[in-house]
Amino acid sequence: MLERVEAMTTEALMADIGQRARAAGRILATAPGEVKDRALRAMAAAVREAAPEILDGNARDVDAMKANGQTAAFLDRGTLTEERIEAIAAALEDIVALKDPVGDVIAAWERPNGLKIERVRTPLGVIGVIYESRPNVTADAGALCLKAGNAVVLRGGSDTIHSNRAIHASLQKGLAVAGLPEDAIQIVPVTDRAAVGEMLKGLNGNLDVIVPRGGRSLVERVQTEARVPVFAHLEGLVHIFVDKSADLDKAVAIVKNSKLRRTGICGALETLLVHKDIAGSHLPAILDALNQEGCEIRGDDGIRAFGPGILEATEEDWSTEYLDKILSAMIVPDLDTAIAHIAKYGSNHTDCIITEDQAAADRFQAEVDSAIVLHNASTQFADGGEFGMGAEIGIATGRMHARGPVGVEQLTSFKYKVHGTGQTRP
Amino acid sequence: MLERVEAMTTEALMADIGQRARAAGRILATAPGEVKDRALRAMAAAVREAAPEILDGNARDVDAMKANGQTAAFLDRGTLTEERIEAIAAALEDIVALKDPVGDVIAAWERPNGLKIERVRTPLGVIGVIYESRPNVTADAGALCLKAGNAVVLRGGSDTIHSNRAIHASLQKGLAVAGLPEDAIQIVPVTDRAAVGEMLKGLNGNLDVIVPRGGRSLVERVQTEARVPVFAHLEGLVHIFVDKSADLDKAVAIVKNSKLRRTGICGALETLLVHKDIAGSHLPAILDALNQEGCEIRGDDGIRAFGPGILEATEEDWSTEYLDKILSAMIVPDLDTAIAHIAKYGSNHTDCIITEDQAAADRFQAEVDSAIVLHNASTQFADGGEFGMGAEIGIATGRMHARGPVGVEQLTSFKYKVHGTGQTRP
Structure with missing residues (x-):
């Protein structure tokens, strides 16, 4: 991937990522729950196994953060330890334990003409996550989106790029173990702001929703500029x-x-x-x-x-x-x-x-x-x-689709299945 | 209103409409179901009583459509008769018969610590409806939005402006009878495209969703340019x-x-x-x-x-x-x-x-x-x-919030009510 990147403009790169995500999302949409869970368990194992590589990557990030004069709080959020890596792996296993929301019958009723109508949960499609400093978001957000049958495009902050890449490599191993497409969880391989701009424009219709995770200025930029729906809160006053x-x-x-x-x-x-x-x-x-x-x-x-x-x-x-x-x-x-x-x-x-x-x-x-x-x-x-929802990808204050804690159910849409026996409309 | 309009730019006019809609929406949000139903019944009576004025207004519109060389199909959609006016009044009464969705408990559960959590339907806020040629949309959309506790900004086509205004006057009478704010259902009093442009920009955050009702080119423009969520389908292939x-x-x-x-x-x-x-x-x-x-x-x-x-x-x-x-x-x-x-x-x-x-x-x-x-x-x-949902404002093909027929329930959001007995978080 990285070799390919160098020959592409950011615009072309991001368009390509969007297309791949959409294609992977179509496959994920009908992936059985046990296959997604197999991937998640394999991811947890891969994260534990790759702890030395993840710590190496993180050490490079921390050195750069220190050189850039970041605050102690910022450094703390960006620093990984053996314990924090174990917590990342355990969080992946917690998501296994959640109920697969896809296929859930939210409502069902019968019409006087005998038509049976079901409202059934489906994945949302492709989710973009734009985040800062916390490398654990790479795993948490990737796994939650996968559980709900969504492809995800992760764009982490440049400060933790090496940590994020190392964690992402473990997620990809998990996808491979389960036979799921590697494009199901992609990480944006460049750190320029133009890549974020392309995500805010929606990757040519291949991004269905954006979740910003970070400080007020990030959330504000996303809410102001995004041409696709955003699940976020600017602040909790x-x-x-x-x-x-x-x-x-x-x-x-x-x-x-x-x-x-x-x-x-x-x-x-x-x-x-x-x-x-x-x-x-x-x-x-x-x-x-x-x-x-x-x-x-x-x-x-x-x-x-x-x-x-x-x-x-x-x-x-x-x-x-x-x-x-x-x-x-x-x-x-x-x-x-x-x-x-x-x-x-x-x-x-x-x-x-x-x-x-x-x-x-x-x-x-x-x-x-x-x-x-x-x-x-x-x-x-x-x-x-x-609230008992399991992990959340954030809390939303908008009135559309998701409101309050955004868990695995809030990362779904729905469709109507209508079961007939030959009915025609008078 | 119309006198005020002449002294304002379209931008200022639309900003004012948005502010008034938001203020009215706040009042509607907690209006009891019986008050909203009283308004709807009074609207139906007012439409029947105003049939002569509505037919007069429609005759002016039809004359102008003919002078503009509109097609027979277009003329048919834009023409009102005694029967069609009665159908508009009857449709208002049908909406009375629907269940008030606001306050509905969608889900309820209890946590091990005794906290009782309820997910309760609330109005979406302010809905913009942009439509063409069919004057009955003025009443249908206005009433559906009201039933769900939302304020609505209606922008009908210039071809039926006099019909729409006459119907809108009856809706306002119904609101007054029930003591609800007249700004709950506003009609954009100007017919320039700039007014639509202001709606697509979201009226300074005072418009929560837009519903386009009309031909493909209208829906396409709204979907492409809107900075707020859109409930629509471009086509049914x-x-x-x-x-x-x-x-x-x-x-x-x-x-x-x-x-x-x-x-x-x-x-x-x-x-x-x-x-x-x-x-x-x-x-x-x-x-x-x-x-x-x-x-x-x-x-x-x-x-x-x-x-x-x-x-x-x-x-x-x-x-x-x-x-x-x-x-x-x-x-x-x-x-x-x-x-x-x-x-x-x-x-x-x-x-x-x-x-x-x-x-x-x-x-x-x-x-x-x-x-x-x-x-x-x-x-x-x-x-x-x-589907048994009662009236619909349209059918949506997006994956966010509403999908399929958009009825009164789909015009709502929700909040979480958490009931405690003094619990603190460990």
Whole structure:
């Protein structure tokens, strides 16, 4: 492949990748579940066996990252270890354990004329994944797409190109073991931005959806420029509203867990809204729990009355996803104001109400237009694994096709099978 | 509205329409089913009451169409009568009878930690409908979108602008009776192509999906230029494969009905593939049934051996949607060749196998990548009403979100409601 590449323009190369992916997708679409699972198990074995080569490739990447002066966090995301390679192999085996969604009968009914109609899951086709820094995405995304019968075109960041190539070689070995086409999982062999541009244009109709995995600027570029559907979220500006009927203990535990269990994930709490009627009874304990963990609070005047150390929140704070030990907080007069605040500043990702009043919970969950709306539970449950979907390729906040965690079922489409006995239409 | 329009550029006008639609959509999203149904019933009454005004407007349109030298078929589609107006009103009442999809629990499950997760239908948001010549689309599309809790921006063809405006006025009356925002159903008050261009760009993020209703050139422009998702089919290049195990009587009845019941609809048969083993036994009766109705046959050499009057099919015939009393036909050696032909020339819309061999039917229905794949039934059943979905806004051949008939359920999205009792994530 690499020799071929050098003689081709990026445009021609990407067109070729698209055609190969479409052809492979047609074969995958009817591949039996046990064949796909055989490939996945062989991939896991190949990853374990190739651990030295993967570590070698990764060492080259890490050296280059260091030379480029990347941050410690970036280096951490890009670095592989024996343990992390074992985790990649184990994740491939976890995907084996998922149910094959292809062929699932989603709905079935019979018409008065005797026609039996079934709505049956089919693969989506060809999925493009554009990602940064984390080499494990090569295996995770490749395997999830395969499980759902889709071909995939992977375009990882240049920072981890050698790690990605080494992992990809193991995936190809797995495909070969199962007799599946090697073009089922392709990796873009060049690192120029023009290759991404070709993917955003849809590879001449040979790319059905794009999943960006990475920082805000990557997601923003993909959402703005893509001519094909995108499964993504730009940010998780997650709110909790502590209602006037909130249970104090639940409020303290849920707010603390939502903000601090892990601050860097998209389901982490960013803005706390507190009903004025229980600010006096509930806020001190909530603030105390956050303070103990060193969380900075930026509040409106109402919040600042509860502590001398609370910074003043600016307008910008209400639309900032900190992904850090910082929380913006506000006192609100009622449920309507909380819902309106979330409509104005939220990101349609995940929001939560804490209340013992079922009517308030019902209204909040109906009116807040987010992919995930929780009642009395931590926002950190916003995750495909926690939802019981198995692995996820990301979380989507759009309203089309996939919303919330994008697991193997969300990577499928469907068709109607109509079973007749000679019926004609009057 | 019209006075305001004159002082605005098309861009500003359309941006304003988009903003109003989004605001109205937010209100519609939580409107109870009975309120939406009250509006629909009031619309039906208003359409009946306004029949004279609608006929007046239509007379102006018809005069202009005649002056522009439009074809008889075009004039027929654009002409309203008392009966057609009654049909529009009755169709509005049919939509009342459909189940409100919003709030439907599509799936529900409980996690080991006690979290109860529900996947609940929500409206999509704002839908744009771009259509030509048929004034009834104004009411049908407006009402279907409303039923699913969506705001809609209607852009009808300039040829029927006065008819559309008169019908739209009745829809607005119905919204007012139910206390719903008049911006829930807006009609673009200008007829320049730039307005369509603004819709294709997505009205600054205020349009979630576009549905084109009209001829091939309209659909092609929308599919090529739209920056938002499109629910559409470019054509219905429908195939029937008469397998070697086909029952003769079923084959004759289904082929005849599929081709000739109505030749102008997207589910009408266009290409017949006949297994070589039963050509001798089955083809004469099939051809005879078609000949009796004056259907022209264009065949390959194998087919032409069965009749002196059969024209020679050219390469172009295999990719032509006639929408007329013309059928292309070919002898194929086996099921694989039939499936490969459909993959090459088909339009992913509707295809059918006639066979008594269940294994052949299973393979055909699994491997043919079309929205609707039938076994032993007429392709003219490719219709939302015939599927039991009630009214449809069109048929989609894409793989994203909606596929096949697009009814009221397909005009929805979903959210996850998570019900907890204080759970935090370990």
